[in-house]
Amino acid sequence: MKFNYLFLVIIIFSSSFLFSQKKFQVKGFGHLGYDVEYHEDDEEVDLDYVLGEQSLFISGSLAKKFSYLGEFSLNYDHHTNAVRASIRRARVKYNYFGNHSVIIGQMHTPINYWNDVYFHARIFYPTADRPLSFSYFIPIHSLGIRAQGQNIGKLNFGYDIQSSSGHGIDGTNPSFTSAMHIKPVEGMRIGASYYYSHLKDVNALHHQHSEQQNAASNYEGTLDYQLLSFSFARFEKSLEILNEFSTAITTTDSLGTAYNYSNYLYIGYNIKEKHTPFVLLDLLQSAENDLFIGPFNQLKFGIGYKHEFSPALNLKCQLERYTAIQNMSNSSNQAPNGYEFSIQLSYAIY
Amino acid sequence: MDTNFQYNYLMQFIKSTISVFVAAAFFFLINGNCFGQGYSSRIKICGNSIDQKSFSKSDVDAILKGKINNWRNGNTVLIVLNFSENGNAEYIAKQVYNKSVKGVKKFWLGVVFQGRTYAPIFAEDNEEVLRLITKNKGAIGVLVDYKGEIPAEFKVKITKSSL
Numbered sequence: 001m002k003f004n005y006l007f008l009v010i011i012i013f014s015s016s017f018l019f020s021q022k023k024f025q026v027k028g029f030g031h032l033g034y035d036v037e038y039h040e041d042d043e044e045v046d047l048d049y050v051l052g053e054q055s056l057f058i059s060g061s062l063a064k065k066f067s068y069l070g071e072f073s074l075n076y077d078h079h080t081n082a083v084r085a086s087i088r089r090a091r092v093k094y095n096y097f098g099n100h101s102v103i104i105g106q107m108h109t110p111i112n113y114w115n116d117v118y119f120h121a122r123i124f125y126p127t128a129d130r131p132l133s134f135s136y137f138i139p140i141h142s143l144g145i146r147a148q149g150q151n152i153g154k155l156n157f158g159y160d161i162q163s164s165s166g167h168g169i170d171g172t173n174p175s176f177t178s179a180m181h182i183k184p185v186e187g188m189r190i191g192a193s194y195y196y197s198h199l200k201d202v203n204a205l206h207h208q209h210s211e212q213q214n215a216a217s218n219y220e221g222t223l224d225y226q227l228l229s230f231s232f233a234r235f236e237k238s239l240e241i242l243n244e245f246s247t248a249i250t251t252t253d254s255l256g257t258a259y260n261y262s263n264y265l266y267i268g269y270n271i272k273e274k275h276t277p278f279v280l281l282d283l284l285q286s287a288e289n290d291l292f293i294g295p296f297n298q299l300k301f302g303i304g305y306k307h308e309f310s311p312a313l314n315l316k317c318q319l320e321r322y323t324a325i326q327n328m329s330n331s332s333n334q335a336p337n338g339y340e341f342s343i344q345l346s347y348a349i350y
Numbered sequence: 351m352d353t354n355f356q357y358n359y360l361m362q363f364i365k366s367t368i369s370v371f372v373a374a375a376f377f378f379l380i381n382g383n384c385f386g387q388g389y390s391s392r393i394k395i396c397g398n399s400i401d402q403k404s405f406s407k408s409d410v411d412a413i414l415k416g417k418i419n420n421w422r423n424g425n426t427v428l429i430v431l432n433f434s435e436n437g438n439a440e441y442i443a444k445q446v447y448n449k450s451v452k453g454v455k456k457f458w459l460g461v462v463f464q465g466r467t468y469a470p471i472f473a474e475d476n477e478e479v480l481r482l483i484t485k486n487k488g489a490i491g492v493l494v495d496y497k498g499e500i501p502a503e504f505k506v507k508i509t510k511s512s513l
Contacts, residue, residue: 025462025468025469027462027463027469029463057463059462059465059468061426061468064420064424064425064426065420065424067419067426069465089465091465093465095419095420098418099417099418099419101419116464117460117464119463119464121463123459124460124463150417150466151412151417151418156417186448236449236453236457273450273452273453273456308452310452310455311452311455311456311459312455312459348459348463350459350462350469
């Protein structure tokens with residue numbers, strides 16, 4: 001998306017004015033990092049300083065029961081050596097009754113816990129990277145209209161029903177999302193969702209996420225895309241758990257229905273709200289007859305440590321091994337093998 | 351490797367994974383972690399144009415945790431806490447949120463960036479809380495050890511609690 005940088009500058013300089021009106025809140029977040037990657041297949045080592053995404057976050061009241069939320073980011077693209085500006089979220093919310101609202105605009109698709117709660121802010125990520133499914137399965141953003149309810153009843157039930165543009169967020173692929181969750185106790189959320197999109201031309205799609213390009217297939221026909229997701233999250237206590245499970249079901253006239261799976265598991269142990277050692281296990285497998293990402297499987301596992309200097313500043317160190325899932329190699333699209341050590345400093349201006 | 355074998359292998363893995371997490375979820379559910387039954391007498395609640403003059407303890411809990419964005423009269427909920435560093439912040443964090451001060455700030459950081467509600471105002475003392483309550487319709491405030499008289503129009507009574 002072409003973007004006028006002047007717009008961001010105006011936002012930055014007008015932020016103090018907006019803030020002084022007490023109608024708007026302007027905040028920000030970002031991250032910096034350093035990666036060491038060993039590619040086992042070609043026995044090469046990459047060392048990279050990472051200038052991560054830098055985002056501005058604006059929210060405020062527009063009128064009685066109407067509010068606005070915008071998230072704008074600048075992202076350095078390592079492949080093109082260019083800075084890319086993006087509108088991540090821009091939405092108007094109408095809180096028509098109690099905890100029930102209608103939201104119009106661009107938002108994060110409420111597919112799973114990660115996408116609904118963490119969005120682009122690394123400060124909240126439990127691990128350095130998103131789950132593998134975000135590179136292949138998850139429609140991160142969508143543009144459309146949503147009915148939302150939250151914190152209903154004793155179980156803090158929440159729902160999202162959404163009609164929007166699909167994977168390409170270009171208006172050409174209409175999609176439908178239905179999601180629900182409960183928060184039975186403080187810090188815990190259990191949720192499930194269903195997503196459907198009819199893709200007119202798979203090959204023409206551009207993956208919606210900046211730093212991880214989708215391995216889109218060369219298939220040029222139509223495809224029905226269904227995504228079932230299940231999330232379990234437990235935070236705010238010593239033992240932290242996040243499990244994200246997704247099944248992507250793709251149907252084409254050519255090869256029929258393909259079942260693809262992914263599961264991300266994070267387990268961390270928070271010590272004195274400062275130190276969190278953690279483990280992660282992330283796997284993804286797509287079927288031989290899948291025409292959305294093609295036959296592919298990958299396994300990622302690792303250990304890490306998060307140090308919280310404050311709620312607005314943390315440092316993560318993570319060592320991970322990535323490879324193909326043993327005994328499940330697909331005939332093509334072999335996953336790369338290697339190790340990665342990353343250090344990530346995440347912050348929020350709050 | 352044939353597709354059926356892969357499918358069966360995955361389904362077995364998924365079934366076993368899900369059962370572990372369903373079991374874990376129920377364990378945490380029955381383990382529970384409820385808040386205390388009421389605030390202490392050191393805490394007083396006040397508000398400006400916030401629908402009612404009395405609330406139950408559980409209603410106030412929900413409001414102060416950002417679970418309600420707007421009052422029925424259309425005013426936006428604005429939370430104002432006496433979060434001064436002389437011990438009041440620790441007291442409110444424990445009494446209202448059952449967390450540490452850091453835990454409360456982390457909680458609000460997450461909620462606000464999700465766009466679910468507005469950030470609370472962390473006031474320096476009781477007087478600042480009352481000033482902000484006076485200026486903002488829809489504001490609800492938490493005072494600690496306030497010895498003065500809360501203006502009648504801002505008084506909020508908590509029912510079914512030890513306040």
